[in-house]
Amino acid sequence: xxxxxxxxxxxxxxxxxxxxxxxxxxxxxxxxxxxxxxxxxxxxxxxxxxxxxxxxxxxxxxxxxxxxxxxxxxxxxxxxxxxxxxxxxxxxxxxxxxxxxxxxxxxxxxxxxxxxxxxxxxxxxxxxxxxxxxxxxxxxxxxxxxxxxxxxxxxxxxxxxxxxxxxxxxxxxxxxxxxxxxxxxxxxxxxxxxxxxxxxxxxxxxxxxxxxxxxxxxxxxxxxxxxxxxxxxxxxxxxxxxxxxx
Ligand SMILES: Cc1cc2nc3c(=O)[nH]c(=O)nc-3n(C[C@H](O)[C@H](O)[C@H](O)COP(=O)(O)OP(=O)(O)OC[C@H]3O[C@@H](n4cnc5c(N)ncnc54)[C@H](O)[C@@H]3O)c2cc1C
Numbered sequence: 217x218x219x220x221x222x223x224x225x226x227x228x229x230x231x232x233x234x235x236x237x238x239x240x241x242x243x244x245x246x247x248x249x250x251x252x253x254x255x256x257x258x259x260x261x262x263x264x265x266x267x268x269x270x271x272x273x274x275x276x277x278x279x280x281x282x283x284x285x286x287x288x289x290x291x292x293x294x295x296x297x298x299x300x301x302x303x304x305x306x307x308x309x310x311x312x313x314x315x316x317x318x319x320x321x322x323x324x325x326x327x328x329x330x331x332x333x334x335x336x337x338x339x340x341x342x343x344x345x346x347x348x349x350x351x352x353x354x355x356x357x358x359x360x361x362x363x364x365x366x367x368x369x370x371x372x373x374x375x376x377x378x379x380x381x382x383x384x385x386x387x388x389x390x391x392x393x394x395x396x397x398x399x400x401x402x403x404x405x406x407x408x409x410x411x412x413x414x415x416x417x418x419x420x421x422x423x424x425x426x427x428x429x430x431x432x433x434x435x436x437x438x439x440x441x442x443x444x445x446x447x448x449x450x451x452x453x454x455x456x457x458x459x460x461x462x
Contacts, residue, residue, distance in 0.1 A: 225256045229318040235289060237311055240375045244295040244341065245307045246281060250288065251317065257284050259326050259352040260345045260430070260458075263292065263319030269305050276302040279344040279432075279458070280320070283351035293375060295341035324458040326352075326430065332360050333427035337412070337441050339367040342433030343375050345458060349430065350380070354387050363424055367395040367412050367437070393420055414444045432458040 236248040262279040282291035294306040309315070326334060326349045334353075336346040343366055353360045368374045374394065384392035384406070394407040395416075402409045408416065421429075429450065431441045438459045445455055 225320060227318050227321055228253060228255055229316065231314050232317045234309055234311055234313045234315060237309070240293060241295075241373055243307070244293060244375050246291050246293040247306060247309065247315075248282075248289050248291050249315065249317065251290070254287065255320065257290070257320035259283060259349045260324040261320040261322040262324075262345070263290075263317045263321065265292070265302065265306065266316040266318070267302065267305055269301055274302050274305075277321070278306075279322075279348070281344040281347055283348055283355050285352060285355040293341065293344045293347075295375070322458070324430065324432070324456055326428070328356075328358055328360070331426075331428050333424050334360060334362050335421050335424050335427050335429040336362065336364045336366075337429065337431045337433075338364070339433035339437040340373070341375065342431075342437065342458070342460065345432055346430060347376050347380070350383065350390060354383055354390065359389070361389050361391075361424070361427075363391045363393070363421060363427075365393045365395065365412055365417070365420060367397060367433075369398040370396055371399060412441070412444075414447055417441075417444050418448050427454065429455045430457075431455065433460065435459050 230252050232249040232251040234247050235250045238246040240246055257280055262277050264275050264277050266275045278292040278294060280290050281293040294303050296303045296307045324345060338346045346364060350362055353362055380392050383390050392406060395412050396402055396409055397411050399409050431438050438457050
């Protein structure tokens with residue numbers, strides 16, 4: 217069988233059925249999509265989704281949140297924003313519906329040629345491409361050391377909490393550090409109260425010298441992480457970022 221995860225593919229526009237949905241948090245849902253023409257993608261890439269909403273054509277980008285090792289379908293995970301258009305539509309879409317998707321897109325990609333260590337920095341819904349990278353490495357049992365630092369306001373906002381926790385307990389090469397910015401007391405190892413700051417970041421990634429660093433989230437988060445990494449003397453060539461803005 218072809219290893220689809222290693223193939224770069226041109227974006228294809230096509231119909232895709234929503235075969236299942238799963239609630240992740242109170243404002244976030246995962247949609248499992250089965251495209252008419254299965255296609256290959258690389259961990260970290262995204263698709264666009266097009267729909268007619270209130271008589272207007274709306275197109276938005278969503279990172280693929282499942283690993284390309286799962287070949288028959290792909291998943292996207294959508295957080296409904298405060299003033300939503302597409303994100304509300306996708307949070308309410310019934311199973312069995314069809315969506316027009318196009319992809320894969322993007323150069324925020326990790327592949328086994330890249331490195332044997334990787335640092336992933338995410339906030340909020342910015343976890344989606346990072347979860348795919350972790351899942352891909354674990355599914356393929358690659359000898360790659362992963363350190364994920366994930367920031368959310370509270371525990372009930374953490375997307376993929378159960379699976380990330382389970383992986384961190386079962387895979388010795390996966391370190392999961394959770395930052396809860398609005399929780400005053402955090403009683404768990406590898407979970408911190410407050411934001412990712414320069415001191416914590418420097419300490420947690422000290423074993424990851426020369427590892428590429430992938431940052432994903434809203435612009436404020438991405439910019440502040442970049443600033444801290446620069447203060448820590450990290451070579452900017454190691455840093456890859458995916459900035460989301462509406
Ligand atoms: C490459 C890429 C990948 C993306 N992947 C994902 C993904 O996996 N999951 C996901 O939920 N979103 C993702 N986004 C964001 C997504 O494309 C939309 O911007 C988001 O769903 C809001 O669209 P909307 O039509 O509901 O709101 P809009 O009508 O476009 O805007 C509503 C408001 O929400 C703000 N906003 C936009 N995105 C967010 C956000 N993520 N959190 C908080 N506020 C926001 C905007 O600044 C705007 O003020 C991605 C964006 C890019 C560029």
